[in-house]
Amino acid sequence: MHIPTPRYRCPLARLQPEPMDVEAVKRQGWREQRVLVVGLDDARLDWTERELIRRIGERLYGSPNATREVRHG
Template sequence: MRWHPPGYGGERRDPDRVKRDGWRDQGVLAISIDDERLSWPERELVQQLGEKLYGPRNRDPDARER
C-alpha cells in the first residue's frame, strides 16, 4: 500500500524543519540554550525568557518533571 493517511508514514522532517515550520505557521519558537548559532548575549536572553516563563531548568539530566 503506497497511500498513507496524513501524519503516518511518508517522509520524516528533520527537527530544524519542524522548528522552522512551527515559527512560520504558528508563531511558536523552539530554541536550544546550547545552539551554537547564537551569541552569548542571545543565549542569556533565551535563558532569562525560559526562566521567566517556566521557572529554572533542571540541571540533573536524569531528573523528571513532577
C-alpha cells in the first residue's frame, strides 16, 4: 500500500482570497440595491437590449470614444 507523503502547506495559503462568484454579486446588487451591472457583450442579451443599454450608458457617462474632460481646481 502506497501512502502519499503530505505536502507542506505554506502558512500564507490561508491569506489567499476565496474566489468570488461574480454573477451572484451582480444578482445580489440588483435584488438589494437595484444596481444593474451588465456588459454589452453578454450573450443573454439580444441586439435591441444591447443597443438600449449602450444608449443609456452613453447618455449617462458619454461615449467611450469621447476625450476625457480634465478639470483643474
